[in-house]
Amino acid sequence: MNRKSNPVLGIIEGFFGREWSWQDRGSYAEFLALNGFDFYIYAPKSDVFLRKQWQQDWPLDKKENLIQLRATYTAANIEFGIGLSPHEIYIDNTHDSRARLIERVKQINALSPEILCLLFDDMRGDIPNLANLQIDYMHLVADISTAKRIIFCPTYYSFDPVLEKVFGKMPKNYWQHLAKNLDKKIDIFWTGEKVCSTEYSIHHLTHVEELLGRKPFLWDNYPVNDSAAKSNILQLRAMNQSHSQIQNHVSGHALNPMNQSWLSQIPLASLPRAYREKDNYDSEKVFVDIATTLCGEKLAQVLLQDLSLLQDKGLAKISAEEKAELLQRYSAFPANPFCAEIIDWLNGVYVFDPACLT
Numbered sequence: 001m002n003r004k005s006n007p008v009l010g011i012i013e014g015f016f017g018r019e020w021s022w023q024d025r026g027s028y029a030e031f032l033a034l035n036g037f038d039f040y041i042y043a044p045k046s047d048v049f050l051r052k053q054w055q056q057d058w059p060l061d062k063k064e065n066l067i068q069l070r071a072t073y074t075a076a077n078i079e080f081g082i083g084l085s086p087h088e089i090y091i092d093n094t095h096d097s098r099a100r101l102i103e104r105v106k107q108i109n110a111l112s113p114e115i116l117c118l119l120f121d122d123m124r125g126d127i128p129n130l131a132n133l134q135i136d137y138m139h140l141v142a143d144i145s146t147a148k149r150i151i152f153c154p155t156y157y158s159f160d161p162v163l164e165k166v167f168g169k170m171p172k173n174y175w176q177h178l179a180k181n182l183d184k185k186i187d188i189f190w191t192g193e194k195v196c197s198t199e200y201s202i203h204h205l206t207h208v209e210e211l212l213g214r215k216p217f218l219w220d221n222y223p224v225n226d227s228a229a230k231s232n233i234l235q236l237r238a239m240n241q242s243h244s245q246i247q248n249h250v251s252g253h254a255l256n257p258m259n260q261s262w263l264s265q266i267p268l269a270s271l272p273r274a275y276r277e278k279d280n281y282d283s284e285k286v287f288v289d290i291a292t293t294l295c296g297e298k299l300a301q302v303l304l305q306d307l308s309l310l311q312d313k314g315l316a317k318i319s320a321e322e323k324a325e326l327l328q329r330y331s332a333f334p335a336n337p338f339c340a341e342i343i344d345w346l347n348g349v350y351v352f353d354p355a356c357l358t
Contacts, residue, residue: 007247009272010039012117012219012254014083015226018350019044022065024261029076031265036272039115040073041254042066043083045122045226051085055100057107070111081115081147082108088123090133101137105144116147117189125155126168131177138186151217151252153189154178160194179213187251190216196230197221199242205249215251223267224256233314234263234345236307237287238270244281259350260341266291266303295338302329315346 010032013020025042032040043050049058058066073080084104089097108116118141120134127133134154142150156163156170164170178188190208192200200218208216223235235258255271257264269290274281287307291300303310306326309318318326327346330339344350 005036005038005272005275007215007250008038008079008252009275010037010041010079010081010252010254011268012041012043012081012083012256014041014043014045014119014219014256015224015259016045017226017231018259019046020259020261022069025069026072028261029072029078031269032078033076035269036276037078039079039081039254041081041083041115041117042069043081043085043117043119050083051087054084054086054089054104057104063111066111070113079114079149080111081117081149081151082111082113083117083119083153084108085119085121085123086137089137090127090130091124093133098137098140101140102144105141109144109146113147115149115151116141116145117151117153119153119189120155121153121157121189122167123155124167125163125170128171130155130171131174132181135178135182138182142183142186149187150185151187151189152178152182153219157189157219158191158193158195158197160191162195175211179211182213184214187217188212188214189219189254191219191221195221196224196227199240200246201242202245202249205246209249215249217252218246218250218254220253220255220271222255223258223264225258225260231259231350232316233312234258234260234310234342236263236266236291236303236311238267238283238290239274240283241274241281243271243274244278247275247278260345262337263341265294269294295336299333299336299338310342315348 011028013025028040045051049056057063070080086101089101118138138150138152155167156174190212191197193204205216222239225231225233225235253271255268257268266287270283270286273286288300288304291303295303309322309326323346327343330342333339
């Protein structure tokens with residue numbers, strides 16, 4: 001990493017459901033550079049060539065888009081990353097599966113990513129010797145990859161009991177095996193006490209550092225809204241105060257944005273400010289500042305007025321009259337991309353993807 005943040009800050013496009021356009025992804029290079037971020041990681045759950053069909057290289061047109069995207073981020077001095085999820089590869093731990101993984105990493109090397117993530121989230125975990133199997137794959141990938149930073153996402157990446165409920169009982173001493181045997185140069189993603197944590201305490205992060213044998217690399221599931229419940233809301237508020245206190249307790253911080261790329265910019269831009277401003281960070285003031293800068297003063301005031309409806313009440317609970325009023329209000333800003341996403345959301349364009357199990 002060659003930018004200024006310590007720890008490094010960025011975003012990971014790692015959500016289910018409607019994905020961003022290539023134009024949206026490219027535009028984020030300038031946004032991230034202007035707001036003090038260091039990296040972008042391409043890892044949409046909808047890209048089958050990173051997940052269920054991970055053994056296959058991207059079709060030519062998609063690979064050309066990725067090559068151009070990587071060039072755009074390089075020009076903006078933002079590190080570019082790829083997140084590969086070799087779906088349940090450890091269930092068939094054969095020489096053939098290892099050979100396919102080696103070949104796939106070599107294909108990814110052609111994109112010259114600075115960051116490579118091997119993601120074992122959202123897949124079955126009640127497998128004997130799971131930690132050591134995953135460590136073996138991690139070390140194999142680290143040896144082959146040309147990336148400067150390697151990040152591992154364990155199957156159990158939080159204390160949240162929903163992970164065992166959905167993906168099976170975690171093998172005994174899973175995290176302890178990772179701490180002892182995974183190369184210390186490899187980072188480990190962690191989402192906090194919950195899959196979607198609302199805050200991070202220093203006490204919790206210190207405990208996780210001891211558990212994993214290194215500072216956690218936060219995969220922050222805010223403002224992401226791809227779950228069954230959160231697809232009904234737009235998470236627009238700035239990061240809460242706890243984000244301003246954790247700088248010395250994480251190795252990096254990746255935010256998982258919403259399906260709405262323009263609206264995501266409002267909460268995302270608050271993270272570097274929280275890290276910079278520390279005790280002086282005021283999330284309510286920061287929201288107004290950022291919304292005004294990005295959207296203009298008039299729209300920022302409308303968003304502030306509607307925050308409770310958009311983020312707290314949401315689609316499932318607002319009345320038909322409230323919905324009609326919201327549509328009328330945001331239609332008053334023609335050709336505005338922020339308002340267009342709100343209107344699409346109100347009209348049910350963003351549909352929940354049941355592949356999101358957590």
